[in-house]
Amino acid sequence: MASHVIVxxxxxxxxxxxxxxxxxxxxxxxxxxxxxxxxxxxxxSACGQEPKFVKMDAxxxxxxxxKHNELRAEIACGKHGFPQAARMPTLVWDDELxxxxxxxxxxCIFAHDKCRNTREFKFAGQNLAITAFAGYNFQAADRAENxxxxxxxxxxxxxxSYVDSYPMSHSGPQIGHFTQMVNDRxxxxxxxxxxxxxxxxxxxxxVCNYSMTNMIEEPIYTRGSAGSKCQTGQNPQYxxxxxxREKVRSESxxx
Numbered sequence: 001m002a003s004h005v006i007v008x009x010x011x012x013x014x015x016x017x018x019x020x021x022x023x024x025x026x027x028x029x030x031x032x033x034x035x036x037x038x039x040x041x042x043x044x045s046a047c048g049q050e051p052k053f054v055k056m057d058a059x060x061x062x063x064x065x066x067k068h069n070e071l072r073a074e075i076a077c078g079k080h081g082f083p084q085a086a087r088m089p090t091l092v093w094d095d096e097l098x099x100x101x102x103x104x105x106x107x108c109i110f111a112h113d114k115c116r117n118t119r120e121f122k123f124a125g126q127n128l129a130i131t132a133f134a135g136y137n138f139q140a141a142d143r144a145e146n147x148x149x150x151x152x153x154x155x156x157x158x159x160x161s162y163v164d165s166y167p168m169s170h171s172g173p174q175i176g177h178f179t180q181m182v183n184d185r186x187x188x189x190x191x192x193x194x195x196x197x198x199x200x201x202x203x204x205x206x207v208c209n210y211s212m213t214n215m216i217e218e219p220i221y222t223r224g225s226a227g228s229k230c231q232t233g234q235n236p237q238y239x240x241x242x243x244x245r246e247k248v249r250s251e252s253x254x255x
Contacts, residue, residue, distance in 0.1 A: 020096050021119045023036040023037045024037040024038060028118075031115060032115055034116070035103045035115060035116050036099075042106070043107075043108065043194075044106060044107040046107060047108035048108070048198040048203070049197045050196060051195070052194070053102065053192065053193065054140040054144075054193035054204070056191065056192065056193070063141055064189075065091055065092070068091050069091055069235075069238045069241060071149075071152045071182075072088055072090075072091065072181065072182055073235075073238040073239060073241050074240075075088070075182045076227070077226050077239060077240035080156075082163065083160070083223040084223065085224070085227075086228050087221075087222060087227070087242060088221060088226075088227075088241050089186075089248055090235045090241045090242060091186065091188065092189075093188070093189065094188035094190045096190065097116075097121070097124065097188060097210070098191055098192055098209070099190070099192075100124075100209055101116070101126075101208065104128075105194045105207045106194060108194060108203075111128075120250075121212070121250050123213050123250060123251065123252060124209055124210060124212070124213060124250075125180050125183065125186065125211075125213030126180075126213070127177045127181070127208045128207055129150070129151070129205075130204070130206070131146075131204050132198075140195060140204060143204040143206070144193060148181075151178060151180075152178055152181055154173065154174055154179075155178045157175055162175070162179065163220050163221060164219050165217050165218065166214045166215060166216055166217065166219070166220055168216050168217065179214050182220060182221060183210070183212050184219075184220070184248065185211075185248055185250050186210040187211055187246065189210045190208070190209055191206060193205065212250035215254075218253050218254075227241065230242035230246055231246060232246045
């Protein structure tokens with residue numbers, strides 16, 4: 001049987017909306033409308049046939065968190081030629097970030113939304129990935145793990161100097177997914193994933209939102225002996241990361 005796979009990446013749990021903020025409040029967004037402001041609850045026209053959300057149950061949440069934290073720990077410990085990180089938090093799940101991600105995912109359009117902030121996180125970041133295939137029987141968990149690894153693999157093209165100051169412009173292969181994954185002011189994340197069909201072609205679209213984004217001319221993370229500045233101790237499961245109790249300020253250093 002003929003097989004074909006296309007994967008694309010880009011960087012930038014359905015709950016009751018009333019549990020969260022008024023996303024049309026203009027104070028949430030500095031650039032453009034919030035993705036969840038007056039957003040439709042049905043799937044978009046680009047979603048083809050049989051669109052459905054991949055259930056973000058405990059297994060999927062744990063898979064995404066485990067993969068992210070394993071890879072963050074590698075950087076925190078100084079692997080791949082990067083400096084060690086003094087205070088790299090363990091990522092924990094956030095249902096509101098996942099809820100907001102669902103409004104992007106349900107459009108099935110491979111593009112960043114302009115704003116995904118919450119009351120708590122005013123500089124929320126985002127990673128996106130999409131795959132299209134025919135002749136394979138990929139599962140959602142396999143795709144989610146593969147997407148995360150591919151984001152991280154951008155470290156091969158990321159200049160080490162960017163650790164101290166994220167550039168205003170970058171030419172060359174993408175690095176933004178990787179730098180988002182290892183941002184030390186991100187300590188929460190939430191994702192949404194959609195599965196749909198276009199004829200024989202099956203697609204998965206993953207949207208992950210983070211409590212902090214990359215900030216131009218600010219560090220991706222702070223150098224220092226791995227975990228040396230953790231205030232709640234280190235995570236015994238992910239050496240080099242701070243414990244899951246570590247809460248950092250997901251804010252710009254410029255206020």
